[in-house]
Amino acid sequence: MTKKSVIFTFASFIFGASAFAQSKTTVGILRFQSGASQNTNNVTAIQDAVTDVFLKNKRLTVVAQTDTSFEQSKAAGAQFIISGNIAKATMEMRQTNVPIVGTTNTNVAEISFTLNVTDAGRGDVIATTTINASGKGKNAYDGAISDAKSQVEKFMKENFKLTVSIAEIEDKNSLGAATSVLIAGGTLLGLKVNDEFRVYEVTEITVDGKVMQRKKTLGKITVTKVEDENFSVANVIEGGVDITKKVGEKANLKCELESEPSGLFWKKN
Numbered sequence: 001m002t003k004k005s006v007i008f009t010f011a012s013f014i015f016g017a018s019a020f021a022q023s024k025t026t027v028g029i030l031r032f033q034s035g036a037s038q039n040t041n042n043v044t045a046i047q048d049a050v051t052d053v054f055l056k057n058k059r060l061t062v063v064a065q066t067d068t069s070f071e072q073s074k075a076a077g078a079q080f081i082i083s084g085n086i087a088k089a090t091m092e093m094r095q096t097n098v099p100i101v102g103t104t105n106t107n108v109a110e111i112s113f114t115l116n117v118t119d120a121g122r123g124d125v126i127a128t129t130t131i132n133a134s135g136k137g138k139n140a141y142d143g144a145i146s147d148a149k150s151q152v153e154k155f156m157k158e159n160f161k162l163t164v165s166i167a168e169i170e171d172k173n174s175l176g177a178a179t180s181v182l183i184a185g186g187t188l189l190g191l192k193v194n195d196e197f198r199v200y201e202v203t204e205i206t207v208d209g210k211v212m213q214r215k216k217t218l219g220k221i222t223v224t225k226v227e228d229e230n231f232s233v234a235n236v237i238e239g240g241v242d243i244t245k246k247v248g249e250k251a252n253l254k255c256e257l258e259s260e261p262s263g264l265f266w267k268k269n
Contacts, residue, residue, distance in 0.1 A: 025080065025160070027054060028064035028073025028120070032084035032113065042089035042141065046113060049145050050084065053152045058190055059160060074120040081118045088112040091141045109140035111148050115155065129155050162189060162257040166199070169247055170233060177240030178247070180233060181221060183255055188229040195223040197255035199239060201246055218242040221255060 029051055034043045047066065054062050064073040073081050091109040111133040118125050131151045135143025164185035171180040185191050200215045219239015226232045234255075236243060246253055 024059055024061045026061045026063045026077050027080045027082055028068060028070075028076060028078030029054060029062060029066060029082045030068070030070065030073065030084075031066045032086050034086040034089070038086060038089050039091075042091065042111075043086055045141065045145055046086055046089055046111060046148065047084075049149050050082070050115065050152055053149055053156065054082065057156060057160070059162060070118075070120075078120050080126075081120050083116045083118065084113050085116075086111075086113040091144075096136075106136055107138065107140035109135040109144040111144045113148075115152065117159075127155075127159050131155075163254050164189070164197070166243070166247060166253050166255060167231065169244060172244060173240070175241070176244055178236045178244045179240060180224075180235055181243065183221070183223075183232050183234055184230065185255075186226050186229045186231050191223055191226050191232050193223055193226065196237075196258045197221050197223075197234065198258055199243055199253060199255050202252040202254055215254075218246060218253070220258075 032043070032047050032050075051062070051065060054060055063078050064076040068076065070081055088110050091107055093105050094108045095103055096106050096108075097103055112131065114128060114130050116125050117127045129151075131148050133144045133147035133151065135141060135145075135147060137143065162185070164183050167182040167184050169178045169180070170182050171178070173179050183197070197220070198217055199219045199221055200217045203214050203216070204211050205214050206212070217239075219242060220237045221234040222237055223232050223234045243253070
């Protein structure tokens with residue numbers, strides 16, 4: 001997979017419905033564009049594969065699919081709109097050279113499409129990538145689809161950073177610096193002990209007439225206990241003084257997961 005550009009990470013735009021809400025990001029998936037000469041079944045298989053990736057994502061709720069327009073998806077509550085353009089979706093018989101056996105005929109499948117994600121509120125394309133996949137043999141097209149899905153999963157994992165809020169400060173040291181905090185994320189989001197988060201403050205700055213978001217790092221926390229589906233306790237590793245100050249000021253603080261433990265991002269079949 002070749003990532004053409006990522007203007008912003010999705011985490012820059014993800015905010016809960018309330019200060020400490022553990023909410024999922026909502027997306028709408030439009031019907032992908034394709035040429036009239038493309039095989040309809042092959043095109044549908046690509047669309048279904050991408051949709052399946054989004055549906056299996058623990059942090060997403062798909063509120064609109066395929067036959068809805070941009071505005072309809074937005075009206076349904078989608079924060080992000082997924083669109084695509086399929087350039088190639090082919091399978092054909094080709095002659096290939098196989099060691100010892102020699103020349104033989106085999107099925108070869110090739111897939112190529114662009115994937116775009118647009119912030120529904122702003123109307124800006126925030127990320128785009130090109131997926132190139134292939135497969136050979138009896139189940140060539142299935143192999144190409146599997147290859148494509150893996151690339152889409154990687155793209156999503158790199159861009160949908162898990163972000164939660166600090167609900168309250170649990171403990172402080174003698175200097176008043178936070179040593180333990182309660183965060184609004186638990187088993188529902190797949191949190192585990194030893195997960196590390198970067199804590200940052202979100203502010204808005206107007207530059208050349210455009211409102212932009214700034215994320216200033218304050219510190220780092222590590223999960224020590226997952227209490228239930230909604231909350232976890234984390235030790236403050238860095239930035240205890242700043243975290244205490246900003247929580248007291250009711251600043252917009254977020255905690256972004258710095259790494260993805262195995263099994264966190266995708267639902268099992």
